[in-house]
Amino acid sequence: MSEFAKTPQPPYYAVIFSSQMRDMDGYQEMADKMEELASVQKGFLGLESARNSEMGMTVSYWESKEAIQAWKAHAEHKLAQQLGCQKWYEAFAIRVCKVERDHFFER
Amino acid sequence: MSEFAKTPQPPYYAVIFSSQMRDMDGYQEMADKMEELASVQKGFLGLESARNSEMGMTVSYWESKEAIQAWKAHAEHKLAQQLGCQKWYEAFAIRVCKVERDHFFER
Numbered sequence: 731m732s733e734f735a736k737t738p739q740p741p742y743y744a745v746i747f748s749s750q751m752r753d754m755d756g757y758q759e760m761a762d763k764m765e766e767l768a769s770v771q772k773g774f775l776g777l778e779s780a781r782n783s784e785m786g787m788t789v790s791y792w793e794s795k796e797a798i799q800a801w802k803a804h805a806e807h808k809l810a811q812q813l814g815c816q817k818w819y820e821a822f823a824i825r826v827c828k829v830e831r832d833h834f835f836e837r
Numbered sequence: 838m839s840e841f842a843k844t845p846q847p848p849y850y851a852v853i854f855s856s857q858m859r860d861m862d863g864y865q866e867m868a869d870k871m872e873e874l875a876s877v878q879k880g881f882l883g884l885e886s887a888r889n890s891e892m893g894m895t896v897s898y899w900e901s902k903e904a905i906q907a908w909k910a911h912a913e914h915k916l917a918q919q920l921g922c923q924k925w926y927e928a929f930a931i932r933v934c935k936v937e938r939d940h941f942f943e944r
Binding site: 831 | 841842844847851853855857859885886887888889891892893894895896902922926927928929930931932933934935936937938939940941942943944
């Protein structure tokens with residue numbers, strides 16, 4: 731993911747997902763699949779992510795808290811969440827936020 | 838930065854800073870200095886970040902919007918912001934959020 735999410739005027743919502751990996755086997759395929767699946771959910775606004783050897787940070791943006799709840803409960807996503815806890819992640823933090831203000835700079 | 842921020846019970850605030858670099862010369866020294874300086878500001882709760890070749894994501898956590906404003910206006914930080922626009926960044930997005938809910942997993 732190399733571009734910024736094209737989000738509307740605030741308010742909107744963000745899910746900050748910070749993770750430390752344990753096992754990368756099969757992870758990237760699942761992450762790509764989940765990104766593709768998320769992107770067609772109602773209320774999805776965009777996604778930004780970066781990963782290095784120590785930490786991964788993914789922020790997804792959503793129109794509403796209801797859209798976040800619906801994605802959380804999506805059957806294929808739930809399966810990926812289970813596999814994540816069993817296999818891929820050493821630890822993670824999820825924070826659900828209301829974006830109140832934003833600012834963009836482009837050269 | 839390899840650890841998760843130790844944030845309190847929500848609500849608290851997050852600043853999501855997503856960036857694409859143009860020039861890395863002198864950047865890491867300034868980034869390290871700003872992290873050190875931010876960490877002693879009143880109301881600072883923690884910071885998480887990851888960077889790869891395409892994108893950098895840094896999320897800092899704060900007790901209040903007032904703490905974020907004070908950090909934004911800090912003299913040394915303002916100088917770093919100016920240098921960032923002149924030199925280091927191709928583009929960036931800043932989003933100020935209220936964290937309403939969080940969840941942690943650790944193996």
